[in-house]
Amino acid sequence: MMSAVNHPAASEGLAAVARNVTKRYGRTVALDDVGIEIKDGESHALVGRNGAGKSTLVSILTGLQAADSGEVSFFGKPAPALSDREGWRRNVACVYQRSTIMPALSVAENLFINRQGKRLISWSKMRRQAGELLEPFGVDVDVNTPASDLTVEQRQLVEIARALSVGARFIILDEPTAQLDGPAIERLFERLRALQDTGITFMFISHHLEEIYEVCQTVTVFRDARHILTAPVAELGRAELVDAMTGEPGGLTVPGAADRPDVSQDSEVALNVENLTGDSFSDVSLRIRRGEVIGFAGSASSGKHQLAETVYGLRKPSSGVIEVDGRKVKPGSVLDALKHGIGCVPRDRHHQGLVLGLSIAENAAMTVMNKLGPAGLVPPKQLAGVGSKAIESYDIVTSGADQPVSDLSGGNQQKVVMARALASDPKVLVLINPTAGVDVKSKESLLGVVDRVARTGTAVIVVSDELDDLRVCDRVLVMFHGEVAHEFGRDWTEQDLVAAIEGVSE
């Protein structure tokens, strides 16, 4: 099962082929003699843990980077020269993992970048076409707004709409769903199926394995920069797939709240929020006891993110009180929140989570710099210590604590953000979309961390769109239009929760 499945011998009927591709980044081997064959008309899933080399293969398959060795061909013909960007674009379109939006340009122009027309651009025509393009995705924005004003989800949808509309017969989607919520994903899949019916070939990368079962026919697994197997999706069970990804049998055990002892009603209140009103939410009150994990669910407009960010001081509330252990926290001050023992994984790691140019150690220690030595002294040993501890505890794939975060894969970067939040041993931990872009196994370990710190008495807030993340919660609060509309205990069911989120439950 763990050995590579034999390559199909047929060389025709292949949309894209990569053979014996090796790619190094300095000391890191990102791809080690891997190959992939994608049949014309199929949807081919590529899975693997964070840092397995998936995105690297994508950049080689789209001509953004040259492989150190190996070859790529499309529809039986060798790939064009690297400088022939037009040639690559005719063969393959792609939604990259990293944003390729130009923030200053309008949504319309982002959709039509570099294909605005051969001659004089007609802006009104472009705007009209842009509106038509976005229609099926339910992105309801004025196409004249600069892309910088879009939400993360909207930007992602714009990228998807663009890639699907280029007209290439082979399309790569690198984690297109990581930033999307349920309905948006459904709409995306509808479009995918429609395109599949017209014979378009897809390569699809996702950490949500059930999506692979939903849209793909074949799956390839990478591990540690190597090709592990390629098999029809129908023949590979979920447990086998996970085993192939992790390289060890045992499957997954997402921790659930039920395994933890009940939080006793007389355990101390760690976080007390009273009548808090702020951006997109109003008059929210809640108490979280030590060791309790609270989940927040709700639509993108429910105000759940804003509430969490306000608790950590990233936003200033217009009224209300936040107390940790009975002591009031200065509103709108991250520094004061940290002093009172609040830690946070912010929503977007590239925006607020990481300083990409700095090392893992430095990022992980950023919230505790003042605790490492006297008078602000940061002894290198201590700093390295924080770094290696983070690497060990969160299973970060890296060449060392002094590697710049910019060199890590997306999932590993997310783990560094988690390490940063937990470095200060917070009494209250606020997690916003903590597992976005994290592989199944790492997700297990990150949620395991949540479970572990809860057991040691930390109060945790989890704000997430993913049900898995909410399973570790003792209570789940559903927000609707800025207010807490429903509260569930550990025994919530999917249907109830979804109904509450959509505001249709009684």
Add this chain to the structure above:
Amino acid sequence: MTETLSPDTGASTAPASGRRPPLRFARFRDLALVPAIVILLVVGALLDPTFLTTGNLLGVLQQQSALSLLVLAEAMILITGKFDLSLESTIGFAPVLAIALVVPTSAHGLGTEWAAWLAVPLCLLTGALIGAFNGLLILKFQLSAFIVTLGMLITVRGLHEGVSGGNSLFQIPQSFMFLGFETWLGLPLSVWISLALFVVGMVVLSYFRQGRSLYAVGGNVDAAKAAGIRTNKVIWTVLIIGGVLAALAGMLETGRLGAIGANLGDGMIFDVFAAAVIGGISLNGGKGTLFGALCGVLVLGLILNILRLTAVDGHWFNAIKGVIILLALVLSRLTTGKAQE
């Protein structure tokens, strides 16, 4: 198993109003300097009766025409996300080299004495070569554009001093003089030229794929590459055009002054950046319009003109100029409400 929840996307975006909002962002940002220009016109008119005469305003335009070409060049380069400091020495060196190649040694020529009509093409070619060389160092050696063009600023200024031997060149071929000196329909030719080039630039940057690609490259170079734009070619082209525009500016200035001094262009790059940035061009690339840059040139020209007309004490000239520039910045910041970069 891991489904995502289903929120309603609707309310998360702006109230979905009509297709076209009454005031468009790009347009609005462009007009940021109009209040500043109006205030300057009013203040100027109040301070001196000559200010609003055509003669004076035409003078402002003519005096700013060489600067405006440099600003046009710099604005395009900045939009592409690069930098060119060496424009300030290209404006002097390109005409000096061209002229030194055609005039006799007695007029400080290099002794080649090529045909006089070659002067104009030689001048433009020199500008193009300097731009191309900047491109080589920036793109092939992957050096920072700032430091490369700073090095080139010094080098090219040095070549200017070396070739001219530090002398002003007084003997200028007729073709050179022509552009900077003649008038057409009552407007100096140099004003026509810079207006025409600005219009061409605006049209290309607004309505042509090639022009839009500058914004793409400056906004996110990786994304531009991914979208099939040959980013290196775009950058190189813009740098070369920048050099050519600087050389042309040098020709206009030579015509206006009747000679090339050994310090032509010295310190000019500060004015170029001031005009471009006041005009809303971002130093981080991908933002700003040529119309804004042109407004920036006008603001700067009007400030200088008013200071000259009111004959403020020379010792306090720069202090007042600086304060007014800062005020114009604050004003345009307050009227657009957008933070600057």
Add this chain to the structure above:
Amino acid sequence: MTETLSPDTGASTAPASGRRPPLRFARFRDLALVPAIVILLVVGALLDPTFLTTGNLLGVLQQQSALSLLVLAEAMILITGKFDLSLESTIGFAPVLAIALVVPTSAHGLGTEWAAWLAVPLCLLTGALIGAFNGLLILKFQLSAFIVTLGMLITVRGLHEGVSGGNSLFQIPQSFMFLGFETWLGLPLSVWISLALFVVGMVVLSYFRQGRSLYAVGGNVDAAKAAGIRTNKVIWTVLIIGGVLAALAGMLETGRLGAIGANLGDGMIFDVFAAAVIGGISLNGGKGTLFGALCGVLVLGLILNILRLTAVDGHWFNAIKGVIILLALVLSRLTTGKAQE
């Protein structure tokens, strides 16, 4: 239940050697200029026998000490992701204002004739105020640092001209002279001062939270904010320290020259940026070390010294200087193998 996985880092990472790789990136990048310095030392020694004498090398250090303080200031500001062009006029204006406030009108004073001992604190205070005012415009009005400090460059230079009336001030209080003129253990005091400040800067920026926060702010200001760093305070502090260092540099220069010329510092900002960027400081913030910046200063100083010793023709001086700077850039690029920003 939540075990951490056995990190089988094997193939995907480097050959998992010892905990600490033999050559750390940051260190390596720091040494980028050492080959250039060695080459310059060898070339200098071959070209002129005086070059390697202590007298000459001490001279280089002393001549570069004021510049090195400006580079120290600019490096810290650049690391924080900001820009300060106005340092080049602060270096002249701060001492001029301080002296004009204490000397009698006969020596071009302002007539206040405050006590002479006030000159030093007044000078430093002026520098701090300029930095603080830059901070105000950049942070409170959210204007671009480049254009704000460009405006301040012009304004402060204008104030210098206005206050001094264009005159050189040569009646300098003793306390001022002292710093720039005295020697200690055979080394000019100014060299000691700038060395000491560089060492302090390096220690703080490497081993102190306060110093590390400059890198965080420059690297990603939002992430720094989310990590509890008071980013505005950091930026403001760095700008003020920058102003104070420029004022101190002005004092050293005044002591060395025995008077303050009306154009002290003019054009110096180009050398400041050249040294900082050659030394590996990124204009995009968050990158570079003070050690690198110091090497940049030395490279520039050695280049100038060698050109002086070989007495190249003044007309070609700048051309050669520029070419050597470009060569040094290419060399340090090739030895580190990292693209520059």
Add this chain to the structure above:
Amino acid sequence: GQQSGGGTADGNAKVGVDFPRADSDFWNSYIKYVPQFGKELDVNLMPSTNSQNKVENLVANVQTLQGQGAKAIVMAPQDTGAIATTLQRLEQQKIPVVTVDTRPDSGKVYMVVRADNKAYGEKACKFLGEKLGKKGKVVEFQGALSSVNGRDRSEAFAKCMKDNYPEITVFEEPTDWEGSKAASALQTRLNQHPDIKGIYMQAGGVFLAPTLQVLRSTNHLLPAGDPNHIAIVSNDGIPQEFEAIRKGEIDATVSQPADLYAKWALFYAKAALEGKTFKPGPTDHESTIVDVGNGNLEDQLPAPLVTKDNVDDKALWGNQIGK
């Protein structure tokens, strides 16, 4: 006061020369004359340095020349204040200094060789004052505000105007020695005051062409003698100015003696090395040595006003170099 040259009495010791700048026609002529007279006077010249109009460079250059064994130094400090410490150090080490063109504000020098910049301003003022019949409007192109020579000319011109021609209005235009700024200023001023009757430009090399070009394009360039002719006085004495005088485009210039600067600077440097001394009083070359205080002597060389009458005088340096 009498002064004795310091150092050894070796007339063949090395003499270091620092040039102040390489970007003006006047100084370029000076740079050409130095080696020429060095040979003529048999001076042991070292390779020269150039301080590019920056006192920091001057200080460093002097240090370098000294390190290379200069026993006497000729310099032209454009910033007369900030050279104090350097002069002090040179005096301590008994290295005589000859300054050209400017007189240091403090510190000891062996000899100052210069033409009186104040006299330039005064001559220009008198010429314009009389030409205009003591009334009218005059534009003055000043140099950089930080330039000592420029300031001397400006102050002398302003004082002379105020004292002798109170009815003449002077518009002072600072230009940083840049032709472009002068052209813009003149164009603006002519718009504002079409009745401007005179122009004083402090450096012909920089301002001559731009001025003529602006006058040409605004139809103000009328030959001398025309009732609407704008009277123009210049400083420098370069061949192009002489040409313009011959054509009647400008009226006069003060010839700043680049050749004499070079000749007498080297002469005094050699004299210092030989241990000679000088006293105030008239010299054998139509100039006067004056004691300017501080024990410093200054040889004030003649700076003739050149008009149409004497523009063809072969003795003028501007007529000696090729056009």
